[in-house]
Amino acid sequence: xxxxxxxxxxxxxxxxxxxxxxxxxxxxxxxxxxxxxxxxxxxxxxxxxxxxxxxxxxxxxxxxxxxxxxxxxxxxxxxxxxxxxxxxxxxxxxxxxxxxxxxxxxxxxxxxx
Amino acid sequence: xxxxxxxxxxxxxxxxxxxxxxxxxxxxxxxxxxxxxxxxxxxxxxxxxxxxxxxxxxxxxxxxxxxxxxxxxxxxxxxxxxxxxxxxxxxxxxxxxxxxxxxxxxxxxxxxxxxx
Numbered sequence: 001x002x003x004x005x006x007x008x009x010x011x012x013x014x015x016x017x018x019x020x021x022x023x024x025x026x027x028x029x030x031x032x033x034x035x036x037x038x039x040x041x042x043x044x045x046x047x048x049x050x051x052x053x054x055x056x057x058x059x060x061x062x063x064x065x066x067x068x069x070x071x072x073x074x075x076x077x078x079x080x081x082x083x084x085x086x087x088x089x090x091x092x093x094x095x096x097x098x099x100x101x102x103x104x105x106x107x108x109x110x111x112x113x
Numbered sequence: 114x115x116x117x118x119x120x121x122x123x124x125x126x127x128x129x130x131x132x133x134x135x136x137x138x139x140x141x142x143x144x145x146x147x148x149x150x151x152x153x154x155x156x157x158x159x160x161x162x163x164x165x166x167x168x169x170x171x172x173x174x175x176x177x178x179x180x181x182x183x184x185x186x187x188x189x190x191x192x193x194x195x196x197x198x199x200x201x202x203x204x205x206x207x208x209x210x211x212x213x214x215x216x217x218x219x220x221x222x223x224x225x226x227x228x229x
Contacts, residue, residue, distance in 0.1 A: 042220035
């Protein structure tokens with residue numbers, strides 16, 4: 001079953017605006033990852049944040065993690081039409097190679113030009 | 114990163130038939146996974162494909178319906194057996210445990226299956 005719940009389920013913004021997506025989970029984790037999926041295709045890994053980290057940046061992406069609240073957020077700054085996709089958070093309980101990921105329900109982001 | 118080739122990319126099948134999906138990776142990986150994604154939904158793990166032994170299935174998925182093979186460290190197949198319209202989904206393979214990034218999963222482009 002899914003561990004993560006994401007909100008909002010859908011988000012529509014104008015190009016240039018920032019987009020914030022939230023993810024909550026239920027059990028202890030080793031790391032949390034964010035993935036992007038374009039039009040029902042394969043998922044692309046965006047960023048990984050470990051349980052002992054609070055914030056991480058990658059280009060226009062900023063991820064925060066609050067383990068006390070069991071929640072994470074993904075911020076995309078200065079959004080572009082090409083950012084239109086579904087975004088999923090995924091949690092990993094361990095740190096061994098191939099630890100299973102449990103995916104959240106996803107946020108469908110639409111960026112209007 | 115790993116490059117994953119998944120075939121076929123899409124298929125339309127008749128009820129009662131079976132479809133085998135192939136997943137080929139360009140390098141040896143520790144783990145391979147198969148997911149199902151129903152329309153508008155998130156990913157649900159079907160099973161972990163184990164090299165040289167039987168796959169490990171998640172609750173709700175059984176070997177008779179979704180037989181999986183993994184003959185080596187770069188290749189796996191998933192068969193969807195005796196299909197019904199409820200099996201219409203996107204099926205995704207992923208890999209983990211690459212030399213570069215052990216904790217990240219890399220996904221194939223998916224197989225979009227429609228069952229009539």
